[in-house]
Amino acid sequence: xxxxxxxxxxxxxxxxxxEARRLYQPEDVDRAAWLEVRRQAQVDSARGLDVFHDFRFxxxxxxxxxxxxxxxxxxxxxxxxxxxxxxxxxxxVADVDLDGKLDLYFTNQTGPNELWRNLGGGRFENATxxxxxxxxxxxxxxxxxxxxxxxxxxxxxxxxxxxxxxxFENDGTGRFRDITESSGTGYNGHSSTPIxxxxxxxxxxxxxxxxxxxFTTDVVGAKGYYVGVLDAFAGHLxxxxxxxxxxxxxxxxxxxxxxxxxxxxxxxxxxxxxxxxDLNEDGFPDLYVLNMQGNDEYYENVEGKRxxxxxxxxxxxxxxxxxxxxxxxxxxxxxxxVMLTDMHSDMSQEVGPDLENTxxxxxxxxxxLQSGGNSILGNAFxxxxxxxxxxxxxxxxxxxxxxxxxxxxxxxxxxxxxDVFVTAGMNYPFRYGINTVLxxxxxxxxxxxxxxxxxxxxxxxxxxxxxxxxxxxxxxxLALVEAxxxxxxxxxxxxxxxxGSVIFDLDGDFDLDIVTNxxxxxxxxxxxDLSERRRVxxxxxxxxxxxxxxxxxxxxxxxxxxxxxxxxxxDGKSGYITQSLHPLYFGLGEASSVDRVDVFxxxxxxxxxxGPIEINRTLEIREP
Numbered sequence: 266x267x268x269x270x271x272x273x274x275x276x277x278x279x280x281x282x283x284e285a286r287r288l289y290q291p292e293d294v295d296r297a298a299w300l301e302v303r304r305q306a307q308v309d310s311a312r313g314l315d316v317f318h319d320f321r322f323x324x325x326x327x328x329x330x331x332x333x334x335x336x337x338x339x340x341x342x343x344x345x346x347x348x349x350x351x352x353x354x355x356x357x358v359a360d361v362d363l364d365g366k367l368d369l370y371f372t373n374q375t376g377p378n379e380l381w382r383n384l385g386g387g388r389f390e391n392a393t394x395x396x397x398x399x400x401x402x403x404x405x406x407x408x409x410x411x412x413x414x415x416x417x418x419x420x421x422x423x424x425x426x427x428x429x430x431x432x433f434e435n436d437g438t439g440r441f442r443d444i445t446e447s448s449g450t451g452y453n454g455h456s457s458t459p460i461x462x463x464x465x466x467x468x469x470x471x472x473x474x475x476x477x478x479x480f481t482t483d484v485v486g487a488k489g490y491y492v493g494v495l496d497a498f499a500g501h502l503x504x505x506x507x508x509x510x511x512x513x514x515x516x517x518x519x520x521x522x523x524x525x526x527x528x529x530x531x532x533x534x535x536x537x538x539x540x541x542x543d544l545n546e547d548g549f550p551d552l553y554v555l556n557m558q559g560n561d562e563y564y565e566n567v568e569g570k571r572x573x574x575x576x577x578x579x580x581x582x583x584x585x586x587x588x589x590x591x592x593x594x595x596x597x598x599x600x601x602x603v604m605l606t607d608m609h610s611d612m613s614q615e616v617g618p619d620l621e622n623t624x625x626x627x628x629x630x631x632x633x634l635q636s637g638g639n640s641i642l643g644n645a646f647x648x649x650x651x652x653x654x655x656x657x658x659x660x661x662x663x664x665x666x667x668x669x670x671x672x673x674x675x676x677x678x679x680x681x682x683x684d685v686f687v688t689a690g691m692n693y694p695f696r697y698g699i700n701t702v703l704x705x706x707x708x709x710x711x712x713x714x715x716x717x718x719x720x721x722x723x724x725x726x727x728x729x730x731x732x733x734x735x736x737x738x739x740x741x742x743l744a745l746v747e748a749x750x751x752x753x754x755x756x757x758x759x760x761x762x763x764x765g766s767v768i769f770d771l772d773g774d775f776d777l778d779i780v781t782n783x784x785x786x787x788x789x790x791x792x793x794d795l796s797e798r799r800r801v802x803x804x805x806x807x808x809x810x811x812x813x814x815x816x817x818x819x820x821x822x823x824x825x826x827x828x829x830x831x832x833x834x835x836d837g838k839s840g841y842i843t844q845s846l847h848p849l850y851f852g853l854g855e856a857s858s859v860d861r862v863d864v865f866x867x868x869x870x871x872x873x874x875x876g877p878i879e880i881n882r883t884l885e886i887r888e889p
Contacts, residue, residue: 285733285753285754285755285756286751286753286754286755286756287755287756287758288734288745288749288751288755288756288757288758289728289758289759290693290694290731290757290758290759291694291695291696293696294696294697294727294728294758294759294760295726295727295728295758297696297697297727299617299618300697300699300721300722300727302618303618303699303716303721304716304721304722307713307714307715307716307717308716308717310712311712311714311717314704314706314712315706316678316680316682316704316705316706316707316712317678317680317799318678318704318712318714318717318718319798319799320678320718320776320793320794320795320797320798320799321718321719321793321794322718322719322720322778322779322791322792322793322794323719323724323791323792323794324723324724324725324789324790324791324792325387325790325791325792326725326787326788326789326790328387328388328790329387329388329389329790330384330388330389330390331369331381331389331787331788331790332391332787333371333373333379333381333391333787333788334376334786334787335353335354335371335373335374335376335764335782335783335784335785335786335787335788336373336374336375336376336785337350337351337353337374337375337784337785338350338374338375338404338486338487338488338490339486339487339490340486340490340492340493341692341693341784341785342693342731342732342757342785343732343734343740343743343757344486345693345694346493346495346497347497347498347612348480348493348494348497348498349455349477349480349493349497350374350426350480350490350493351691351692351784352406352457352537352588352670352764352842353374353670353764353765353782353784353842354371354372354373354374354405354406354407354764354765354782354784354842355372355406355407355408355409355458355764355765355782355840355841355842355843356369356370356371356372356765356766356767356780356781356782356788356840356843357369357370357372357407357408357409357410357421357767357839357843357844357845358370358410358767358769358780358839358845358846358847359410359419359845359846359847360383360419360846360847361380361382361392361396361410361418361419361435361439362382362392362438362439363417363418363437363438363439364383366382366383366384366385366773367383367769367770367771367847368380368381368382368383368389368392368439369381369383369389369767369780370398370408370410370421371782371788372405372406372407372408372423372765372782373405374404374405374490375402375404375487375488375489375490376401376402377393377399377400377401377402378393378398378399378400378401378405378408378423379391379393379399380392380393380396380398380439382439383771385772385773386772387771387772387790387792392439395439395440396439396440396441397433397440397441397442397443398421398423398433398441400423400425400428400431402488402489403425403428403429403489404425404426404427404428404489404490404491405423405424405425406424406425406426406456406457406458406842407423407424407456407457407458407459407765407842407843408421408422408423408424408459408843409421409422409458409459409460409461409837409843409844409845410837410844410845410846411461411470411472411816411818411837411844411846412470412814412815412816412846413432413434413461413469413470413472413515413519414434414518414519415468415469415810415814415815416437416815417437417815418435418436418437419435419816419846420432420433420434420435420441421433421435421441422450422459422461422472423459424456424457424458424459424474425456426455426456426481426490426491427453427454427455427481427491428453428489429445429451429452429453430445430450430451430452430453430456430459430474431443431445431451432444432445432448432450432451434519444519447519447520448519448520448521449513449520449521449522449523450472450474450513450521452474452476452511454476454479454508455476455477455478455479455480455481455508456474456475456476456477457475457476457477457536457537457538457842458474458475458537458538458539458842458843458844459472459473459474459475459844460472460473460474460475460539460540460541460552460837460844461473461818461837461844462541462550462552462818462819462836463550463813463814463818463819463867464512464514464528464541464549464550464552464566464569465514465569465570466548466549466569466867466868466869467515467569468810468812468813468814468867468868469515469516469517469814470515470814470818471512471513471514471515471521472512472513472515472521473510473511473512473513473530473539473552474510474511474512474513475510475536475537475538475539475554475555476508476509476510476511476536477508477535477536477537477557478500478501478506478507478508478533478535478558479494479500479505479506479507479508480493480494480497480500480506481493481494482494498558498609498612499633500535500558501535501558501559501635502633502635504533507533507534507535508533509525509531509532509533510525510530510532510533510534510536510539510554511523511525512524512525512528512530528570528571528572529564529571529572529573529574530552530564530572532554532562532564534554534555534556534558534559534560534561534562535556535557535558535559536554536555536556536557537555537557537588537842538555538587538588538589538590538671538841538842539552539553539554539555539590540552540553540590540591540592540603540836540838541553541592541819541836542592542601542603542834542836543601543821543834544579544601544649544653544655545565545653546600547566547568548865548867548869549566549567549568549569550566550819550836550867551563551564551565551566551572552564552566552572553590553592553603555587555588555589555590555605556583556587557586557587557588557608557609558585558586558609559585559634559635559636560576560577560583560585560636560637560639560640561576561580561583561584561587561605562574562576563575563576563579563580564576565579577639579653579655580647580655581639582639582640582641582645582657583605583639583640583641583645584605584606584607584610584640584641584642584643584644584645585607585609585610585627585634585636585640585641585642586607586608586609586610586611586612587605587606587607588606588607588608588609588669588670588671588841589605589606589669589670589671589672589687589688589840589841590603590604590605590606590671590672590838591603591604591672591673591674591685591838592604592834592836592838593674593683593833593834594683594831594832594833595646595648595662595682595683595705595708596648596682596708596709597681597682597708597829597830597831597832598649598708599823599830599832600649600651600832601649601832601834602646602647602648602649602655603645603646603647603649603655604644604645604646604647604659604664604672604685605644605645605646605647606644606666606669606670606671606672606687607625607641607642607643607644607645607669608668608669608670610625610627610640610642610643611625611643611667611668611669613625613627613628613629614626614627614628616667620667621665621666621667621698621699622663622665622666622667622713623643623665624641624642624643624660624665625642625643626642627642641657641659643659643665644659644664644665644666644669645657645659646658646659646662646664661710662710662711663703663710663711663712663713664685664703664711666687666689666701667689667698667699668689668690668691668698668762669687669688669689669701670687670688670689670690670763670764670765670841671687671688671764671765671766671840671841671842672685672686672687672688672766672840672841673685673686673688673766673767673768673779673839673840673841674686674768675768675769675777675850676705676777676803676850676851676852677702677704677718677768677776677777677793677795678704678795678852679775679776679777679795679801679802679803679852679853679854680705680707680852680854681829681831681851681852681853681854682705682706682707682708682852683705684702684703684704684705684711685701685702685703685705685711686700686701686702686703686720686766686768686779687700687701687702687703688700688762688763688764688765688766688781688840688841689701689762689763690760690761690762690763690784691760691762692731692759692760692761692762692784692785693731693757693758693759693760693785694759695759695760696760697727697728697760697761697762698760698762699715699721699722700715700720700721700763700781701713701715702714702715702717702718702720704717720779720791723761723789725761726761727760727761728758728759728760728761729758729759729761729785729786730756730757730758730786731757731758731759731785732756732757733754733755733756733757734746734751734754734755734756734757735754736751736752736753736754736755737752737753745757761783761784761786762783762784763781763782763783763784763789764781764782764783764784764841764842765781765782765840765841765842765843766779766780766781766782766840766841767779767780767839767840767843767845767847768839768840769839769845769847769848769850770805770848770850771790771792772792774796774801775796775801775803775805775881776793776794776795776796776801776803777793777795777850778790778791778792778793779791779793801852801881802852802853802854802855802856802857802880802881803850803851803852803853803880803881804824804850804851804853804859804878804880804881804882804884805848805849805850805851805882805883805884806822806824806848806849806851806862806883806884806885806886807848807849807883807884807885807886808820808822808835808849808864808885808886808888809885809886809887809888810866810867810868810888811887811888811889812866812868812870812888813866813867813868813870813888814867816835816846817835817864817866817867817888818835818836818837818846818867819834819835819836819867820834820835820864820865820866820867821833821834821835821864821865822834822835822849822862822863822864822865823862823863823864823865824851824853824859824861824862825859825860825861825862825863826853826854826856826858826859826860827856827860829854831851831852831853833849833851835849848883853880856880857880858876858877858878858879858880859876859877859878859880860876860877860878861873861874861875861876861878862874862876862878862884862886864886864888866888870888870889872886872888872889874886
């Protein structure tokens with residue numbers, strides 16, 4: 266079964282006499298006229314929007330001082346093939362040196378991972394060498410922060426493609442040491458997201474490692490990557506290519522044990538991500554495991570002793586090509602809803618911008634899908650109606666997007682309702698695909714708002730450098746050289762596109778900003794001016810566990826104000842293929858104080874703080 270990639274023809278533009286010529290693929294990637302049409306349509310539709318949207322994001326990468334650049338394998342550039350390397354990399358956030366400011370960790374493929382220390386005021390410095398977590402040229406995928414030993418600082422787990430996974434212990438100052446071998450958490454395969462959760466509620470964070478499946482050969486390419494197979498997206502039809510995702514139980518003393526089969530979590534789906542969620546509200550975190558090539562799986566946690574597969578009973582249909590997940594209370598009714606993005610269904614066909622917000626018309630037959638007819642061919646949104654009843658309402662809410670990777674959730678306008686940022690795009694050699702901002706209209710629907718907020722079109726342009734060609738030297742045998750009769754030095758440019766993202770207060774002004782990890786490019790540092798446009802009312806909450814894990818991962822927090830209740834779960838999920846440690850942010854609308862805060866700790870305790878509680882500050886809550 267072939268993937269429809271539809272590469273358009275390109276144009277060679279002559280540059281200055283001393284410069285490389287520039288080759289655009291496809292030809293209109295630097296001048297997509299439909300973007301202005303889309304912008305105007307959003308402006309027109311926003312006239313009837315009665316939620317606050319008069320603010321903007323500005324890409325302040327240059328001002329931030331961050332010089333990281335994502336570098337990709339040749340399988341995603343000069344030797345392009347439809348393969349899982351193009352899923353890209355994550356970005357994680359934590360205060361690694363405990364100075365009160367949140368730092369950024371970018372993972373990379375053929376270049377080093379980088380840690381950027383937050384200096385305050387939107388400025389960062391490169392702290393990678395001091396930290397010792399570069400893992401240069403190891404084809405990294407994702408990094409997740411968690412305090413595995415409850416000593417009060419964030420440790421780090423990093424996944425790679427066939428170069429082994431790594432667990433690093435933080436010494437409390439932002440320096441890390443490799444404890445992979447002694448911890449028992451090593452695995453060498455096609456790994457993706459590491460998820461930390463306390464599945465048995467013993468106060469120690471356990472580790473779930475998502476594994477995709479075999480999409481590479483044993484041939485080693487440039488900079489040490491394993492060259493991919495040509496039929497990667499038919500891998501789910503070949504059971505011998507599957508890889509089991511793994512659950513490691515934290516035994517204490519920085520040691521883990523593989524208990525995957527012991528607890529009944531034998532999952533061999535093509536898994537890029539997963540999310541804990543307690544849908545039956547018994548206090549034990551269940552696990553939703555995505556499948557990027559088939560049905561997702563849902564495992565119910567039975568008293569921390571075992572997991573039972575309840576997939577089709579709870580979720581009769583799921584997206585066929587699930588890529589990203591977020592569990593959050595979008596309508597403030599007190600229970601947790603689930604949103605999923607579907608990238609791979611969109612790969613079955615080419616559609617124009619006019620059909621981007623509609624479900625896919627998938628050209629694959631059931632003998633390829635292998636999902637028993639239980640597929641949603643596009644994004645999904647499961648509204649929680651209570652009592653383990655979930656209703657799929659993605660089209661009614663307006664959350665369909667095109668070529669989506671993952672999503673980050675946060676209250677961007679601080680009105681008390683969670684908004685969504687969806688990363689997207691296929692990069693070279695496809696047309697440009699937009700990132701999406703879904704503005705929550707008070708739990709009734711979502712409004713596509715990326716053009717209203719200045720997120721689209723990108724300030725640095727929609728195309729960027731992909732790779733260079735030495736047409737008369739090392740690259741003379743490339744197909745492009747013959748196809749376009751190229752000579753000398755040529756720069757190939759393609760569409761820009763995002764992968765990982767995180768939403769957090771980057772500069773301490775109590776509004777939320779967005780940082781992305783781009784594919785084959787530098788990041789976007791999208792800083793909000795909301796606090797300059799209006800008075801922001803918000804509360805940030807940091808949890809400090811005692812019998813629960815130190816950062817309170819898995820706790821549910823309910824903030825009550827003026828008759829409203831805002832519910833969030835501290836699950837660490839901060840975006841696509843990433844997990845972070847940052848405060849829970851509660852936008853409070855027009856409230857001037859908080860009436861009450863309830864914390865439901867992972868070990869079962871309930872703690873109540875009575876108000877009035879002062880707002881526009883970070884409130885630290887310590888478990889009794």
